[in-house]
Amino acid sequence: MTIKAEYIWIDGTEPSPLLRSKTKIVNNPHELPIWGFDGSSTNQAPGKASDCVLKPVFSCPDPIRGGNHLLVMNEVLLTDMTPHPTNTRRALAETMEKYADQEPWFGIEQEYTMFKGSRPLGFPESGGYPGAQGPYYCGVGADDIYGRPVVEAHMEACLQAGLNLSGINAEVMPGQWEFQIGPASPLEVSDQLWLARWLLHRIGEDFGISITLHPKPVRGDWNGAGAHTNFSTRAMRESYDAVITAAEALGKNADHHVLNYGDGIEQRLTGQHETAPYNEFNYGVSDRGASVRIPWQVEKEGRGYLEDRRPNANCDPYTVTRLIVDTCCAALASATA
Ligand code: ADP
Ligand code: MN
Numbered sequence: 528m529t530i531k532a533e534y535i536w537i538d539g540t541e542p543s544p545l546l547r548s549k550t551k552i553v554n555n556p557h558e559l560p561i562w563g564f565d566g567s568s569t570n571q572a573p574g575k576a577s578d579c580v581l582k583p584v585f586s587c588p589d590p591i592r593g594g595n596h597l598l599v600m601n602e603v604l605l606t607d608m609t610p611h612p613t614n615t616r617r618a619l620a621e622t623m624e625k626y627a628d629q630e631p632w633f634g635i636e637q638e639y640t641m642f643k644g645s646r647p648l649g650f651p652e653s654g655g656y657p658g659a660q661g662p663y664y665c666g667v668g669a670d671d672i673y674g675r676p677v678v679e680a681h682m683e684a685c686l687q688a689g690l691n692l693s694g695i696n697a698e699v700m701p702g703q704w705e706f707q708i709g710p711a712s713p714l715e716v717s718d719q720l721w722l723a724r725w726l727l728h729r730i731g732e733d734f735g736i737s738i739t740l741h742p743k744p745v746r747g748d749w750n751g752a753g754a755h756t757n758f759s760t761r762a763m764r765e766s767y768d769a770v771i772t773a774a775e776a777l778g779k780n781a782d783h784h785v786l787n788y789g790d791g792i793e794q795r796l797t798g799q800h801e802t803a804p805y806n807e808f809n810y811g812v813s814d815r816g817a818s819v820r821i822p823w824q825v826e827k828e829g830r831g832y833l834e835d836r837r838p839n840a841n842c843d844p845y846t847v848t849r850l851i852v853d854t855c856c857a858a859l860a861s862a863t864a
């Protein structure tokens with residue numbers, strides 16, 4: 528039985544990489560071979576030594592093509608089979624070898640903005656602005672909601688693919704939406720988030736809608752787009768002290784995290800629009816103006832998780848989850864040592 532396997536990978540575009548994919552006809556879907564591509568066309572190699580290697584790391588049913596067809600997420604390798612410099616997944620895998628015993632889980636809230644041509648969906652095509660923010664978040668009705676057919680198609684596709692989607696909602700700016708992946712392990716959540724992003728761009732094609740993960744797609748009094756990252760370890764799921772230890776640890780390493788939480792983060796983390804300034808750190812219960820929020824139920828129940836509100840929509844989840852695991856799991860390990 529031959530199937531179509533859509534090989535997906537992350538390219539070398541700077542400062543924010545793009546997703547790429549191409550189709551391989553595969554005879555045995557249980558043996559997905561390594562493959563290659565022209566790295567000189569993706570900012571990953573010079574023309575004279577252009578070959579890069581695709582190594583499958585995660586596959587799932589392809590909800591676009593249906594049947595037995597597959598979507599295949601890949602790591603990029605050099606031809607000597609070592610990780611390509613753009614391969615951020617490998618560093619996460621190495622960090623996880625150190626801290627797997629703490630059983631870290633993540634749930635990532637991916638915000639994004641739909642564009643029709645050069646305008647966000649819902650912004651008047653003739654120019655100018657829609658009514659001020661207020662009615663759009665979780666709204667209903669054609670005056671306030673734009674793009675729901677894309678959202679519904681994407682949600683259905685993620686479920687058919689077997690991704691760990693936990694929900695969707697309309698966001699504060701018109702044309703802006705969110706989906707959540709998780710909770711799951713760092714590698715699972717990150718592989719699935721990149722794949723869900725690919726599905727979103729791909730489904731947008733069918734509707735003539737382009738998707739941007741830009742952190743501040745419209746300047747001025749309009750919310751930016753983030754990727755709030757919810758995090759727990761087994762200890763945090765059992766004790767509030769551990770949640771506080773993790774929040775304090777994030778504060779001690781704040782600059783390093785923010786620098787790696789997505790390009791243009793200073794445009795979004797202004798201290799307005801439900802953010803804390805990028806160059807300050809604080810955490811608080813229920814506080815949507817904090818860098819890190821502890822949900823009220825977590826304080827009440829005395830255990831659970833925290834929400835790092837700083838990552839941008841255009842962040843790399845392999846890097847964000849690696850930094851959080853590195854910072855928090857080291858602190859948690861020494862707190863119990
Ligand atoms: P918000 O109230 O900030 O909009 P959401 O409901 O959009 O929150 O997202 C919360 C995310 O946190 C979900 O993806 C959920 O699966 C995840 N989550 C819940 N519990 C945990 C946990 N213990 N560890 C990590 N992530 C969790
Ligand atoms: Mn949310």
Ligand code: MN
Nearest residue numbers: 636638698705
């Ligand atoms: Mn949101």
Ligand code: MN
Nearest residue numbers: 636755834836
């Ligand atoms: Mn949130």
